[in-house]
Amino acid sequence: xxxxxxxxxTEAPAVEAVPKRAMTLGLGTSLAVLAALVIAPLxxxxxxxxxxxxxxxxxxxxLALNILTGGSGQxxxxxxxxxxxxxxxxxxxxEHVGMNYALTLPIAGIICFAFGFVFxxxxxxxSGVYLALATFALAVAMPQLLKLGFFEHWTGGVQGLVVTKPxxxxxxxxxQDMWLYYFTLAISIGxxxxxxxxxxxxxxxxxxxxxxxxxxxxxxxxNVALYKTLAFGVSAGITGIAGGLGAIAVQFxxxxxxxxxxxxxxxxxxVVGGVGWLPGSIVGSAFIIFVPNIAESISxxxxxxxxxxxxxxxxxxxxxxxxxxxxxxxxxxGKLRKG
Amino acid sequence: xxxxxLRLGAISAALALLAISSTSALxxxxxxxxxxxTEIKIGNIMPYSxxxxxxxxxGKTEEAYFxxxxxxxxxxxxxxxxxxxxxxxxxxxxxxxARKLVESDEVLLIFNSLGTPxxxxxxxxxxxxxxxxxxxxxGATKWNDPKEFPWTMGWQPNYQSESQIYAKYILKNYxxxxxxxxxxxxxxxxxxxxxxxxxxxxxxxxxxxxxxSYEVSEPTIDTHIVKLKASGADIFxxxxxxxxxxxxxxxxxxxxxxxxxxxxxxxASIGSVMKPAGFENGxxxxxxxxxxxxxxxxxxxxxxxxxxxxxxDKYYPEANRADGSVMYAYIVAQGLEHVLKACGDDLTxxxxxxxxxxxxxxxxxxxxxxxxxxxxxxxxxxLSQLQLMRFKGETWELFGEVLSGDVGG
Numbered sequence: 001x002x003x004x005x006x007x008x009x010t011e012a013p014a015v016e017a018v019p020k021r022a023m024t025l026g027l028g029t030s031l032a033v034l035a036a037l038v039i040a041p042l043x044x045x046x047x048x049x050x051x052x053x054x055x056x057x058x059x060x061x062x063l064a065l066n067i068l069t070g071g072s073g074q075x076x077x078x079x080x081x082x083x084x085x086x087x088x089x090x091x092x093x094x095e096h097v098g099m100n101y102a103l104t105l106p107i108a109g110i111i112c113f114a115f116g117f118v119f120x121x122x123x124x125x126x127s128g129v130y131l132a133l134a135t136f137a138l139a140v141a142m143p144q145l146l147k148l149g150f151f152e153h154w155t156g157g158v159q160g161l162v163v164t165k166p167x168x169x170x171x172x173x174x175x176q177d178m179w180l181y182y183f184t185l186a187i188s189i190g191x192x193x194x195x196x197x198x199x200x201x202x203x204x205x206x207x208x209x210x211x212x213x214x215x216x217x218x219x220x221x222x223n224v225a226l227y228k229t230l231a232f233g234v235s236a237g238i239t240g241i242a243g244g245l246g247a248i249a250v251q252f253x254x255x256x257x258x259x260x261x262x263x264x265x266x267x268x269x270x271v272v273g274g275v276g277w278l279p280g281s282i283v284g285s286a287f288i289i290f291v292p293n294i295a296e297s298i299s300x301x302x303x304x305x306x307x308x309x310x311x312x313x314x315x316x317x318x319x320x321x322x323x324x325x326x327x328x329x330x331x332x333x334g335k336l337r338k339g
Numbered sequence: 340x341x342x343x344x345l346r347l348g349a350i351s352a353a354l355a356l357l358a359i360s361s362t363s364a365l366x367x368x369x370x371x372x373x374x375x376x377t378e379i380k381i382g383n384i385m386p387y388s389x390x391x392x393x394x395x396x397x398g399k400t401e402e403a404y405f406x407x408x409x410x411x412x413x414x415x416x417x418x419x420x421x422x423x424x425x426x427x428x429x430x431x432x433x434x435x436x437a438r439k440l441v442e443s444d445e446v447l448l449i450f451n452s453l454g455t456p457x458x459x460x461x462x463x464x465x466x467x468x469x470x471x472x473x474x475x476x477x478g479a480t481k482w483n484d485p486k487e488f489p490w491t492m493g494w495q496p497n498y499q500s501e502s503q504i505y506a507k508y509i510l511k512n513y514x515x516x517x518x519x520x521x522x523x524x525x526x527x528x529x530x531x532x533x534x535x536x537x538x539x540x541x542x543x544x545x546x547x548x549x550x551x552s553y554e555v556s557e558p559t560i561d562t563h564i565v566k567l568k569a570s571g572a573d574i575f576x577x578x579x580x581x582x583x584x585x586x587x588x589x590x591x592x593x594x595x596x597x598x599x600x601x602x603x604x605x606x607a608s609i610g611s612v613m614k615p616a617g618f619e620n621g622x623x624x625x626x627x628x629x630x631x632x633x634x635x636x637x638x639x640x641x642x643x644x645x646x647x648x649x650x651x652d653k654y655y656p657e658a659n660r661a662d663g664s665v666m667y668a669y670i671v672a673q674g675l676e677h678v679l680k681a682c683g684d685d686l687t688x689x690x691x692x693x694x695x696x697x698x699x700x701x702x703x704x705x706x707x708x709x710x711x712x713x714x715x716x717x718x719x720x721x722l723s724q725l726q727l728m729r730f731k732g733e734t735w736e737l738f739g740e741v742l743s744g745d746v747g748g
Contacts, residue, residue: 140556157529254456300398
């Protein structure tokens with residue numbers, strides 16, 4: 001491993017090394033966030049609910065990348081490809097096969113898991129920047145693959161595929177948006193809890209051992225090849241579920257929605273949220289959804305530049321992202337309590 | 340007390356009259372969300388950032404045009420409030436912005452949102468919500484579908500009808516030609532190719548000797564041109580965007596390939612294609628147009644062109660006048676102005692669509708002579724006429740009649 005990647009790896013602290021309360025949110029904070037997420041939609045317009053749904057979906061995708069990079073120390077700029085595969089799987093199953101939307105999600109997850117696992121095999125030989133480049137190639141290739149005439153009957157080619165939005169079941173009196181939000185929220189909580197447990201488990205410790213030192217990990221008896229590909233698989237699977245949810249929420253899939261820009265956004269979300277800190281995913285997701293809107297309201301012509309400046313400020317002031325902010329806040333609160 | 344009775348009678352009569360007149364006034368003025376006595380709120384979505392950001396200039400020009408309308412007193416006394424958002428040409432973002440416009444900003448309609456994938460993404464939503472998706476800025480054929488999507492309407496001549504016009508011309512003048520096609524690998528490119536094949540009909544298979552596509556992310560298309568030349572084709576159907584079109588024209592000359600060259604209207608700009616490619620390299624190229632190319636010297640003293648220049652001088656002085664998009668936006672903004680004027684005081688969404696589907700021989704400033712905007716309840720393709728032209732010297736020479744393509748959704 002090169003010195004540069006070693007540096008990057010040591011900068012992302014071992015999740016277990018951080019006190020439990022700092023790794024996830026404290027129970028009280030978790031419940032407060034959860035309560036806010038549950039109650040908020042009752043008071044806002046459908047459009048905001050839709051934005052919150054997208055927030056959760058991107059948070060899932062960022063979380064998936066976080067498991068891969070923060071957990072097992074592998075880089076990926078190809079998450080948009082897995083996201084696209086998940087989205088298309090859901091869309092095709094719903095529109096061509098007529099399957100229930102909820103059932104398409106596990107299938108999207110399994111297909112993406114397999115896809116990620118298989119892609120993880122060649123990726124074994126690559127690490128650091130080379131792996132980033134290999135996954136980058138995947139992200140660049142994906143939109144074109146989706147346009148291929150061969151698949152066009154299923155994917156709709158460049159025209160994309162329109163997806164029908166599900167109604168609330170059991171005759172619940174709830175708007176489609178609100179139902180989809182709670183549906184997404186339930187899935188997100190499930191995946192979040194599962195991910196936290198995964199990282200705390202034997203497999204999670206194996207991921208982190210590989211991240212910190214591959215040779216030492218293998219000396220300890222960790223099957224490096226298996227766990228590295230497994231991390232890819234898990235990450236791809238979660239991204240795929242996020243993609244499927246995204247397709248249902250947006251009601252449309254097209255190659256243009258899953259370009260390299262999406263992969264970079266997710267990467268950005270992970271860094272802003274704090275590498276290896278799972279709760280940061282939602283902060284990162286908020287950053288990639290709302291900051292471009294803020295940048296646009298500041299200047300239309302220069303929105304990209306404004307976004308760049310804002311990003312630069314964030315990275316410069318809090319290089320460890322939201323995790324750093326959370327730790328500082330916790331220390332402050334601690335001091336106040338003592339004082 | 341006859342006097343008092345009379346008075347009472349007069350007062351009650353007056354009151355009754357007042358009541359009648361006020362109700363009739365109320366009946367005249369009808370509003371949906373987004374329209375009031377003083378303002379009409381119009382939404383718009385443009386790729387100000389991202390891969391298609393060159394088109395962002397359309398949104399800026401429209402904004403300038405509505406500023407002009409407002410400065411001149413508005414439409415039927417109402418000011419236009421033009422709310423334009425960036426979607427970076429990404430469909431999920433388009434959905435977010437469209438929902439923001441409809442549900443949060445509460446616009447009367449969304450006007451001239453750009454791109455086929457972004458518009459496809461919001462079409463179903465707009466039709467469910469019954470909010471007009473008016474004059475979309477894409478040349479795809481599917482927008483002319485009033486039965487299925489009564490709240491969506493196209494604007495410009497669609498790509499397929501344009502290439503059908505070329506196909507007719509090829510069949511008539513070069514019935515034994517061998518055609519090489521180069522197209523951009525996306526919806527726009529494929530639409531053109533489909534139009535050409537449909538136009539050639541049964542002869543398509545024998546006439547087209549090679550089809551090649553490029554990705555918009557490629558830095559140069561030189562290798563494609565070399566490949567096309569090697570196929571021995573004598574007709575070149577060039578479906579490329581401006582940067583690539585200029586490269587193709589140049590490369591053709593460099594390697595000495597001189598086919599009959601059909602260039603799609605997307606890249607017919609003198610300022611951004613023919614001049615950079617070199618005038619001497621572009622002689623004899625055939626294309627088509629429906630609006631006046633601002634960089635074409637033949638329109639220098641044209642009244643519409645003068646009005647356009649005056650408008651830009653005053654409201655959008657930094658505009659690049661060689662950019663065809665500026666003219667495009669100027670024309671489509673006049674289209675919206677026309678529709679809103681026709682709506683009068685009945686600014687409901689239903690009436691907007693009704694008036695938009697009832698445009699008869701409207702000629703906004705900037706269209707070629709003879710090209711007119713026409714719609715009906717069954718025809719949601721406002722512009723469908725084009726004229727063939729051939730490049731000669733430093734300008735396009737129009738020839739033949741104004742032709743109309745006839746492709747429905």
